[in-house]
Structures are given as structure tokens and as C-alpha cells.
Amino acid sequence: xxxxxxxxxxxxxxxxAAPGAFRHAGHGAPFVPSNIVGDDxxxxxxxxxxxxxxxxxxxxxxxxxRELDAVFATALQREQRFEVVVLSREQCLRRFRAESFAxxxxxxxxxxxxxxxEWGADAVMFVDLTAFEPNRPLVxxxxxxxxxxxxxxxxxxxxxxxxxxxxxxxxxxxxxxxxTRRGGGPVNLDAGVLxxxxxxxxYVAETTFATLPAR
Numbered sequence: 001x002x003x004x005x006x007x008x009x010x011x012x013x014x015x016x017a018a019p020g021a022f023r024h025a026g027h028g029a030p031f032v033p034s035n036i037v038g039d040d041x042x043x044x045x046x047x048x049x050x051x052x053x054x055x056x057x058x059x060x061x062x063x064x065x066r067e068l069d070a071v072f073a074t075a076l077q078r079e080q081r082f083e084v085v086v087l088s089r090e091q092c093l094r095r096f097r098a099e100s101f102a103x104x105x106x107x108x109x110x111x112x113x114x115x116x117x118e119w120g121a122d123a124v125m126f127v128d129l130t131a132f133e134p135n136r137p138l139v140x141x142x143x144x145x146x147x148x149x150x151x152x153x154x155x156x157x158x159x160x161x162x163x164x165x166x167x168x169x170x171x172x173x174x175x176x177x178x179x180t181r182r183g184g185g186p187v188n189l190d191a192g193v194l195x196x197x198x199x200x201x202x203y204v205a206e207t208t209f210a211t212l213p214a215r
Contacts, residue, residue: 031168033211038146038156042213046148046155048083050121051076053092055100056129059141060197065129067198068205072127075205081212085119102128103145112149123148123155130161137165138194140204146212156212162204164194169203176203 051073056065066089073086089099095118096108103126115121123146131141141161147154164170177193180202193199 029168031166031172031207033158033160033207035159036157036211038154039213042081042215043148043155046082046122048085048120049076049123049125049146050085050087050115050119051125052087052127053089053100054127054129055102056132057100057102059129060132060134064132064134064197068129068201071198071201072205072209075202076125076209078206079209079212081215082123084125085121087119101126103143104128112152116149121149130159132197133163134197136195137163138197138200139163139165140197140201142204142208144208158208158211160208162200162207164200170194172207173200173203176206 054065054069077084093099101107115124126145128143130143131139133139144158146156162169173193
């Protein structure tokens with residue numbers, strides 16, 4: 001199958017995030033991801049974005065990755081930066097003969113054209129699961145990239161590992177769980193989020209996409 005190197009194209013169009021690692025914030029301070037590159041503001045022409053299925057092959061069980069698909073789609077839609085079109089694994093497999101694509105691998109040469117012509121996409125969002133540890137402390141690594149479909153220019157790239165061993169991340173995840181469940185409350189009542197990949201993933205996804213360029 002004819003393919004293009006998306007990683008190379010992104011590098012040539014402005015670079016990509018270096019390998020991520022979680023950062024300890026001071027006790028009581030919120031965790032703020034720092035391994036991010038991209039535009040200061042979203043280009044005006046980006047109005048519709050296709051979110052591809054999360055790529056987690058060889059990193060986590062397929063059931064876990066599928067659960068995280070829905071979690072990340074919800075978080076991206078809540079940002080309301082643009083219209084989000086969620087491409088299912090079944091659609092991806094039927095149209096491109098693969099359930100998902102890593103942002104660092106070779107892609108079908110017609111991927112961008114198809115996303116533009118069939119789904120009306122102005123840009124595409126890739127999300128890779130780069131690390132997963134289901135036992136204590138829970139760990140999720142995320143690499144995400146937003147690129148325009150017309151010229152494959154990278155608009156935003158993110159690469160971070162979230163570990164529940166980081167007190168700032170653990171506190172943020174508990175707060176997110178409390179806010180999601182009942183509109184706020186004592187964070188110590190939601191410690192179960194640190195044991196659930198999908199619930200912890202909700203915090204991870206929200207924190208990740210909050211770093212997208214402003215509209």
C-alpha cells in the first residue's frame with residue numbers, strides 16, 4: 001500500500017514533541033503538562049476535525065483501548081474548539097484496512113484526501129497510548145497530534161506520561177472525578193479513580209486537550 005511518513009512530514013513542518021515524562025508539581029499545586037508544541041491560536045480554517053481511533057496496539061489490551069476511545073472523544077467534544085467527527089474502528093478498518101494509526105508510523109497515502117472529501121475534515125487528531133500500567137500506581141502515557149489535512153502541517157503536539165504516583169496528578173484525577181460525578185465535593189471520596197483506567201483516562205483526556213491552542 002502506498003504510504004507517506006506522517007512523522008517526517010510533521011518534523012519538516014515544524015517539529016514534534018519530544019518524548020514525554022510526568023513532572024512533579026509542588027504539593028498542593030495542580031499538574032500542568034509542559035511537553036507541548038504548536039500554534040498560539042487555532043487557524044481560522046480549522047472548523048471540523050476527525051478524531052481517529054486511539055492507537056494502543058502492543059501497549060494495552062484492546063478492550064481498554066476501546067474504552068478510552070469513548071473517553072477521549074467525549075473530552076475533545078467538551079472542549080468546543082471545533083466540530084469533532086469521531087471515526088470508529090469499524091469505519092477505519094473498512095476504509096483504510098487498519099483499525100487505527102500511530103502518529104509516528106507510515107500512513108495510507110490517500111488518508112488526508114479521504115478525510116477531507118468524505119468527512120469534510122479540515123484537520124485530523126491522532127491519539128497514541130504510549131504507556132499503560134493498570135496496577136498501582138496507574139499509568140497512562142499519551143501522545144497526541146493535530147494536523148491540517150491540506151498540507152499535513154502540525155498545529156499542536158502533546159506527549160506526556162501521567163502517573164498516579166505523582167501527588168499533583170492523583171489530586172487532579174480525584175478532583176475531576178468529584179466534579180464529574182456530582183458537581184464537586186471532597187476529593188478524598190473519589191480515590192477509586194486512581195484504580196480505574198477509564199475514570200483516570202477522563203482526567204488524562206481533559207488535561208491533555210485543555211492544552212490545545214485557543215480559538
